[in-house]
Amino acid sequence: MKDKLEALISGLEGAKSHSDLQGIIFKLRDLYDVDHVIYHSVNRTGEQYAALTYNVDWVDRYIEQDYARIDPVVQGCYQRFHPVDWKRLDWSSPKARNFMGEAADAGVGNQGLSVPIRGPNGQFALFTACSRSSDSTWEKYSRSNVGDLILVAHFINQKALELDNGTDVQRSASLSPREIDTLSLLAMGYSRAQASDSLSISEHTLRVYIESARFKLGAQNTTHAVAKAIAHGLIVV
Incomplete structure (x- = not known):
């Protein structure tokens, strides 16, 4: 945990742009040995920002179809404050099952852990790590890494807020x-x-x-x- 977090902090300290942050997201994917890492935020005016490792075709498809309306991860995490394992979400509706099948075809993992983030001034963000693996393998991975991923989620969100100079979001205190x-x-x-x-x-x-x-x-x-x-x-x- 310590070495991974120190590597992350070192990388974030040198990040000067959203492009740099996107590069860090790819490094996180490899560092934590998952298929994909996703960070997505929405501020109170509806302005969105995302840094992720999904392929562009799937991202475009997701936006075109407005899948956020039916995505159980988005809908479920918006109502929660603690990390959410995808297996504990409601995938029972036909729309959700069809969405899950299409996502799997696009390379999205069948297992995932999402961290809801409620930032200042009404900001809401999600940090997610997902992989294709068995239930038992993912349960072991999640149990070993959940604390680490929560801290990673915070660091990524804070850096995104710092880079987002076009909003009124500011840090109220500077914590080490x-x-x-x-x-x-x-x-x-x-x-x-x-x-x-x-x-x-x-x-x-x-x-x-x-x-x-x-x-x-x-x-x-x-x-x-x-x-x-x-x-x-x-x-x-």
Whole structure:
């Protein structure tokens, strides 16, 4: 986890354009050994941005047919706040099954994990990793990588917001990557011991990150800091 995240952070620090971010999405696909990685966001005015590894023909088909209206991933994740495994979504309708078949023919994986992101000023985004694999293989992969992918989703969304100079979205506070990691894990329900172990740091160092983030956010306590970070779109839950 640590090496992959450090590689991601290093790449994002050097990203100066949406084209750079698109390149990072392709690198993430290979880094996390999945078939596709997709990031898609919509701001409150309806303006959309996407960086993904799907083939162009499928993207064009998806847009032309307005498949977002029936896509169980989009519809299901919009109602949720936590990571969503595609197998837990409702694919029972004929339209959804036909859509799934067409997506599979286009190379979209039969397994997927999507992270809903609610950013500042009404922004909504989805970060997804998907693959073609068996249920058992995907369950093992998802269990091992879900924490990592949640943090990746945050970093990608934050970089997209920073690059999107044409909107009124701005960061309300500047948290360091480690402060973001710490609050994100606590927001996911990790104990301090679990969070420090996941980040390979001592609990004392973890407390330093918590207090630093709390000060920057003007929070009264840790719970308040997590809540404010979520409200400002600084972390993903």
